[in-house]
Amino acid sequence: MTPPDTQDKTPLATDxxxxxxxxxxxxxxxxxxxxxxxxxxxxxxxxxxxxxxQAAAAKATSPKVNLASPTLNVVKQSKGPVMTTVxxxxxxxxxxxxxxxxxxxxxxxxxxxxxxxxxxxxxxKATGLKVHLYGSxxxxxxxxxxxxxxxxxxxxxxxxxxxxxxxxxxxxxxxxTFPVKLGDKTLTLSLKDVIYDATKGDFPHANTxxxxxxxxxxxxxxxxxxxxxxxxxxxKGYQPPKKGQxxxxxxxxxxxxxxxxxxxxxxxxxxxxxxxxxxxxTEAEINAFLDKIATAMVNIVKSGLSMPVATLPGPIKLxxxxxxxxxxxxxxxxxxxxxxxxxxxxxxxxSEENARGHLVVTAPTGGSAGVMPSLVHVLxxxxxxxxxxxxxxxxxxxxxxxxLCKHNAxxxxxxxxxxxxxxxxxxxxxxxIAQAHDFPHQVVANAAESALEHHLGMTCDxxxxxxxxxCIERCAFGAVKSWTGFMIASxxxxxxRRVDFDTTVNAMALTAKEMNSKYKETxxxxxxxxxxxx
Numbered sequence: 001m002t003p004p005d006t007q008d009k010t011p012l013a014t015d016x017x018x019x020x021x022x023x024x025x026x027x028x029x030x031x032x033x034x035x036x037x038x039x040x041x042x043x044x045x046x047x048x049x050x051x052x053x054q055a056a057a058a059k060a061t062s063p064k065v066n067l068a069s070p071t072l073n074v075v076k077q078s079k080g081p082v083m084t085t086v087x088x089x090x091x092x093x094x095x096x097x098x099x100x101x102x103x104x105x106x107x108x109x110x111x112x113x114x115x116x117x118x119x120x121x122x123x124x125k126a127t128g129l130k131v132h133l134y135g136s137x138x139x140x141x142x143x144x145x146x147x148x149x150x151x152x153x154x155x156x157x158x159x160x161x162x163x164x165x166x167x168x169x170x171x172x173x174x175x176x177t178f179p180v181k182l183g184d185k186t187l188t189l190s191l192k193d194v195i196y197d198a199t200k201g202d203f204p205h206a207n208t209x210x211x212x213x214x215x216x217x218x219x220x221x222x223x224x225x226x227x228x229x230x231x232x233x234x235x236k237g238y239q240p241p242k243k244g245q246x247x248x249x250x251x252x253x254x255x256x257x258x259x260x261x262x263x264x265x266x267x268x269x270x271x272x273x274x275x276x277x278x279x280x281x282t283e284a285e286i287n288a289f290l291d292k293i294a295t296a297m298v299n300i301v302k303s304g305l306s307m308p309v310a311t312l313p314g315p316i317k318l319x320x321x322x323x324x325x326x327x328x329x330x331x332x333x334x335x336x337x338x339x340x341x342x343x344x345x346x347x348x349x350x351s352e353e354n355a356r357g358h359l360v361v362t363a364p365t366g367g368s369a370g371v372m373p374s375l376v377h378v379l380x381x382x383x384x385x386x387x388x389x390x391x392x393x394x395x396x397x398x399x400x401x402x403x404l405c406k407h408n409a410x411x412x413x414x415x416x417x418x419x420x421x422x423x424x425x426x427x428x429x430x431x432x433i434a435q436a437h438d439f440p441h442q443v444v445a446n447a448a449e450s451a452l453e454h455h456l457g458m459t460c461d462x463x464x465x466x467x468x469x470x471c472i473e474r475c476a477f478g479a480v481k482s483w484t485g486f487m488i489a490s491x492x493x494x495x496x497r498r499v500d501f502d503t504t505v506n507a508m509a510l511t512a513k514e515m516n517s518k519y520k521e522t523x524x525x526x527x528x529x530x531x532x533x534x
Contacts, residue, residue, distance in 0.1 A: 069204035072226060072234055081249035082403045083240075085279045086286065089399050089406075090293045091231040091362045093159030094167055095354030096467035098366035099207050099412050100137060100144035100521075103227030105162070108153030110233070111211035111223055115182050118213075118221065123183035125215040129154055132197040134208040136414035137227065139199040139522045143314065143465025145171065145357055147194040150209075154189055155180050159231070164358045171313060171357075182213075199522070204236075206414035206520065229412030229420070230364045230402075246274040253404055253445050253501040260441040267431075267441050268393035271400050290392045296361050297350070297373035298380065303358070304349025312355050314466045315533055322349035343483065344476040346374030346382065351475040355468050364402045364411045367418075367460075367467050368425035370475025372398065375429045375482055379436050390436040397435030398428035401448045404501070409509035413460035413521040416512030418471075422478040423455030423508065429482030434489060442494040449501040451478075451485035456504070457511055459519030461526030463533070470527055 093102035108131060115123070131150045133141050141147060148170040152162055155178045170176065170191065177190045205226040213221040224236040248263070248270050250256040259270055275286050304322050312318045322345050329341025351370030354360045363372035379386050379394065402411070405424045410416040430447035439447075455478070463469040489497075518525030 072204060072228065072238075081246055081251050082274075082400075082407050083243055083246070083278055084403045084406065085243075085275055086293075086396070086399055087279070087289055088232070089230065089362070089364065089402055090289075090395075091159070092293075092296055092359055093231060093362070093366070094145075094149065094162060094164055095357050095360045095366050095369065096471075097144045097146075098231040098362040098364075098369075099227045099229050099414060100141060100146045101149040101357075101366060102159045102231040102362060103207065103229075103233050104133075104137065104146050104209060105149040105153040105157075105159045106231065106233050107209060107225040107227060107235075108150045108211060109156070109158055110153075110235075111213075111221075111225075112154050112156055112180075114223070115213050115221060118183070120183045122220055123185050125218075126182055126185050126187060126213055126220060127216055128187055128214045129180070129189060129193055130212045130214060131194045132210045132212075133195065134197050134201060134210075135199060135203045136206045136521045137209055138196045139524070140462060140465035141196060143462060143523070144467060147191050147196075148357075150194045151178075151189060151191055154193070154211075164356070167357050205234075207412065227412075229410060229415065230406065231362045231366075232406075232411075243278045244280055245277060247277040248274055251404075251407060253448075253505075256400065257441050257445060266393070266397075266435065266438075267400055267444050268396040268435050271396040275396075287392055290395050291388065293361055294376050294380070294388075294391050294395065296359075297363075297376045298382070300350045300353050300358075300360055300369075301346045301373050301377045301382070302349075304351075304353040305345065307349075307352070312352070312466075312468055313357070314468065315464050316466055316468050317533075318355075318468045318472075320352045322346075322352050340480055342383070343374055343378055343479050346377050347371060347476040347479040348472060350374060351472040355466070355472060363398075363428065364406070364424050365413070365421045367413060367471050368421040368475060368478065370472070371422065371425035371429050371478040371482065372432070374475070374479045375432060379433065386436055390438075394432035394436035397444050398432035401428045401431045401452075401501075405452075405505055405508070408502075408505050410512055415520065416508065417515050417519050417521075418458040418460040418474065419452075419455045419508055420512060421460070422474045423452050423458055425475075426455060426478040426481045426485070427452035429479060430485035430489070433482060433486040437490075439490055440494065443489050445501045446492070446494055446497045447482075447486045447489035449485075449497070449499060449504050450488050451481050452501070452508065453499060453504045454481060454485075456507055457515075459515070459526050460521040461519055461528040462521065462523055463528050463531050465523040465528075469531065 137146055148167050174191050177188050180187045180189050205228055207227040210224050212219050226234045228234055248259040276283060305326055310320055325348055326345035329338055329345055332338040332341055347370040350373040354366055354369045360366055360369040363369060380391055402424060410420045411424060413421050427448040430451040431444050434444040434447040462471060
């Protein structure tokens with residue numbers, strides 16, 4: 001037996017450490033549980049646990065991927081009141097992804113516009129334009145058509161007005177070249193000028209890309225950009241545009257509800273007052289924009305329903321079904337089943353349009369672009385036929401929920417998984433339904449909370465990197481969950497709800513931070529690796 005003074009002094013780790021013992025950046029609960037398990041193992045086996053093994057265990061409990069860099073404006077904005085406006089949030093553009101299609105297209109169009117403003121003597125030296133994709137954009141960009149969207153922006157096309165057939169032609173004829181005139185110089189561009197670069201690295205955001213104007217090997221102009229979710233973009237050195245101050249400043253739902261209690265205004269009315277104050281636009285102008293968005297959403301659903309059964313582009317060979325689901329739902333004997341079927345069909349229709357690369361509305365993203373349109377249609381001409389003003393009110397209440405999720409968590413699946421897309425869309429939809437039916441602010445908040453809570457932890461694992469499986473059906477489930485959240489909230493005693501909206505948004509942010517990177521739109525986990533394509 002080894003003498004006491006020569007025994008291994010490595011602690012058995014049977015004592016649970018206090019707060020001060022938990023390493024920085026490590027989840028306390030996970031660390032304590034892991035340490036207790038190590039201690040129990042040591043006691044049962046009678047063998048000490050080396051310090052390096054304990055360190056490894058601590059490392060295993062630490063989050064592998066953090067949210068976006070704190071230098072990004074989308075992160076810094078969370079320190080003040082919500083300043084986002086409806087025309088920034090609801091964007092029209094080509095599918096299948098706001099962060100991987102609309103964002104990159106906005107980025108390259110921005111860079112193209114910058115190039116056009118350079119002095120003629122500089123442009124005379126130009127020989128080419130190059131785009132480099134990093135992180136999630138590089139990992140799953142092929143399935144999202146990121147290179148096609150990026151090239152479209154470089155040749156001077158904008159997301160809201162681009163003809164989807166142009167993007168389809170890039171897919172069907174990838175060898176095409178396009179002349180781009182910059183000053184007196186004409187450059188020839190093709191898909192080869194969009195480069196899928198490193199998927200792993202220390203990037204400021206999971207969706208990072210660089211654009212360069214070249215003169216041979218020399219860089220004439222270079223800019224680093226970030227597609228931060230929902231079609232929002234930033235760049236290195238970005239400064240947000242000057243805006244007015246909100247009439248009712250808020251950064252949480254609790255703060256907004258305090259305004260509602262004090263003023264006796266609805267969430268929609270508070271949102272309208274802030275929209276006018278921040279944007280400087282009139283109520284009529286904001287309503288006109290909301291009507292434009294609602295009309296676009298309805299037209300997207302109708303277009304999707306009108307399409308014959310066909311195979312979506314890509315290697316999955318997925319058949320569309322929105323039209324068939326709608327027809328069979330309308331023939332259902334049971335009214336309740338018919339309602340669920342119709343809502344699902346509307347969501348499938350809009351989401352299949354997104355998968356085709358046709359125009360969609362980010363609400364909050366392209367991948368979740370089937371949820372809100374389905375509900376707008378069923379509240380309006382495709383179902384309950386509510387007055388247009390109720391649709392506007394619903395869109396305003398819904399966008400407030402989206403603002404708060406963007407402000408205090410994330411809208412990007414590349415940061416937070418699908419909870420940040422379908423979960424937020426479903427919460428927006430639940431709030432919209434409640435507001436459109438004139439329920440009090442507490443019911444609106446509770447409906448949004450319920451829908452978001454029951455998407456927490458949802459991963460983003462697109463098969464083959466395409467926004468098809470599980471994304472299309474998820475929009476249908478998200479729309480139905482919006483109704484479920486609304487029905488629970490509108491039938492319960494509102495004051496009795498134990499979990500509030502802000503708590504759930506914080507939970508989503510924490511879950512996003514701790515979620516394994518494989519489940520953040522990288523196609524490296526879940527269904528993306530479980531489903532074998534033959």
